[in-house]
Amino acid sequence: MDVTIFGSGYVGLVTGACLAEVGNQVICIDVDEDKVAMLNAGGVPIFEPGLDDLIAKNRQAGRLRFSTDPDEGVAHGLFQFIAVGTPPDEDGSADLRHVLAVAKSIGERMTGYRVIVDKSTVPVGTADRVAEAMRAAQSERGHHIDFDVVSNPEFLKEGAAIEDFMRPDRIIVGTDNPRTGELLRALYGPFNRNHDRVMVMGVRSAELTKYAANAMLATKISFMNELSNIAEAVGADIEMVRVGIGSDPRIGYQFIYPGCGYGGSCFPKDVRALEHTATTSGYKAELLQAVEAVNHRQKERLFSKIERHFEGALQGKTFALWGLAFKPNTDDMREASSRRLMEQLWAAGARVRAFDPVAAEEARRIYGERSDLELVENRMDAIEGADALVIVTEWSEFRSPNFADIKAQLNTPVIFDGRNLFDPTQVTAAGVTYVSIGREPAC
Numbered sequence: 497m498d499v500t501i502f503g504s505g506y507v508g509l510v511t512g513a514c515l516a517e518v519g520n521q522v523i524c525i526d527v528d529e530d531k532v533a534m535l536n537a538g539g540v541p542i543f544e545p546g547l548d549d550l551i552a553k554n555r556q557a558g559r560l561r562f563s564t565d566p567d568e569g570v571a572h573g574l575f576q577f578i579a580v581g582t583p584p585d586e587d588g589s590a591d592l593r594h595v596l597a598v599a600k601s602i603g604e605r606m607t608g609y610r611v612i613v614d615k616s617t618v619p620v621g622t623a624d625r626v627a628e629a630m631r632a633a634q635s636e637r638g639h640h641i642d643f644d645v646v647s648n649p650e651f652l653k654e655g656a657a658i659e660d661f662m663r664p665d666r667i668i669v670g671t672d673n674p675r676t677g678e679l680l681r682a683l684y685g686p687f688n689r690n691h692d693r694v695m696v697m698g699v700r701s702a703e704l705t706k707y708a709a710n711a712m713l714a715t716k717i718s719f720m721n722e723l724s725n726i727a728e729a730v731g732a733d734i735e736m737v738r739v740g741i742g743s744d745p746r747i748g749y750q751f752i753y754p755g756c757g758y759g760g761s762c763f764p765k766d767v768r769a770l771e772h773t774a775t776t777s778g779y780k781a782e783l784l785q786a787v788e789a790v791n792h793r794q795k796e797r798l799f800s801k802i803e804r805h806f807e808g809a810l811q812g813k814t815f816a817l818w819g820l821a822f823k824p825n826t827d828d829m830r831e832a833s834s835r836r837l838m839e840q841l842w843a844a845g846a847r848v849r850a851f852d853p854v855a856a857e858e859a860r861r862i863y864g865e866r867s868d869l870e871l872v873e874n875r876m877d878a879i880e881g882a883d884a885l886v887i888v889t890e891w892s893e894f895r896s897p898n899f900a901d902i903k904a905q906l907n908t909p910v911i912f913d914g915r916n917l918f919d920p921t922q923v924t925a926a927g928v929t930y931v932s933i934g935r936e937p938a939c
């Protein structure tokens with residue numbers, strides 16, 4: 497089948513590469529000329545395990561192309577995917593500027609029936625607005641060509657995106673037109689062989705399902721972070737509590753890790769956008785407000801612990817950071833906890849020496865050259881002569897360090913662990929002070 501994808505970011509590239517891999521002819525269109533030039537030169541602008549190889553293989557096979565030309569894109573695909581960004585607006589709502597620009601662009605150019613597949617995360621009612629934008633663009637040309645708009649939210653996780661796309665838990669298809677449902681079912685057939693994962697529902701339900709999923713996951717995290725703070729207040733160990741509650745199958749062990757807050761391009765903006773949708777629909781979403789507030793506070797938790805430990809004397813100190821990305825296996829630093837922490841440390845006059853297996857380039861892009869940030873190539877280089885080690889992202893390569901080496905390299909032997917990676921007795925046995933989340937009474 498012929499597929500066009502607008503947007504060559506995390507979602508667009510993974511969708512394009514995976515649809516090409518099963519034999520479709522795919523064109524990815526992006527407005528970012530540098531990005532498209534890089535892709536056409538064989539580069540890949542993001543870090544996502546396995547994506548380079550998949551793109552290279554399908555480009556070579558002639559099934560995957562990249563372009564900035566919307567004429568080419570609209571002429572090509574029966575399916576026109578929208579996978580552009582929906583960043584938060586100032587009031588927390590999703591900014592639909594890019595989505596509607598693509599809709600207009602398709603409406604202006606289409607000469608035959610098209611299925612518009614909305615993969616971006618968009619508020620309930622967006623499919624109607626996409627259809628409106630397309631109709632307006634068509635009527636300016638005096639055309640009335642048939643089209644359908646489908647909501648097909650994406651559930652991939654950065655870091656495991658290819659596996660998630662190739663073997664999805666569910667494929668949500670929101671449409672009120674059975675014929676379009678069948679077209680999408682056919683497109684997704686290769687990813688739906690083991691058992692039926694396609695769930696066809698109304699457009700509004702599909703749009704809400706994506707927000708509901710992310711809000712639920714964010715709620716689990718904020719719940720555990722709230723509990724970790726209570727554990728500190730009462731002298732309990734949150735890790736014991738986690739294991740205790742996870743054993744109940746109604747709760748389960750997944751996604752109940754306490755930490756230093758959630759970040760990334762999805763949870764923060766999607767919780768805010770859902771809350772905004774609820775408010776504008778006349779409902780006050782108090783739980784969502786609390787999820788967001790708890791997360792905001794949790795992102796400052798590591799700094800408070802550091803400040804307390806050094807009794808406020810942070811001026812001139814150097815902190816080694818392990819982890820910059822918002823989670824392991826990605827270079828994405830959007831709303832990452834590392835950013836809030838670094839900004840607080842800098843404001844207090846401290847310096848940061850950071851190591852991340854893949855996100856250093858992204859940190860350089862965000863912060864540029866500055867004298868209080870040093871990005872190093874090796875995790876042990878970050879520690880040498882630093883006043884403390886702070887763990888912000890749970891990369892697996894951080895899980896089993898040599899604590900004696902860490903003690904020898906640090907100026908003052910203390911680890912602040914925002915992800916509870918270590919057994920406290922092991923760390924303290926090596927003579928290193930260990931401050932983690934929800935496992936010691938608040939001082």
Ligand code: NAD
Binds near residue numbers: 508
């Ligand atoms: P991204 O910022 O990585 O990529 C978006 C791309 O769209 C950019 O390359 C940008 O240049 C391009 N673009 C903007 N306007 C365009 C236009 N008019 N025509 C063509 N291209 C245009 O975004 P992303 O992380 O891939 O997210 C895309 C959407 O998918 C968002 O709504 C997001 O919430 C949702 N989503 C993201 C993830 C994730 O893990 N990143 C997962 C599920 C859903």
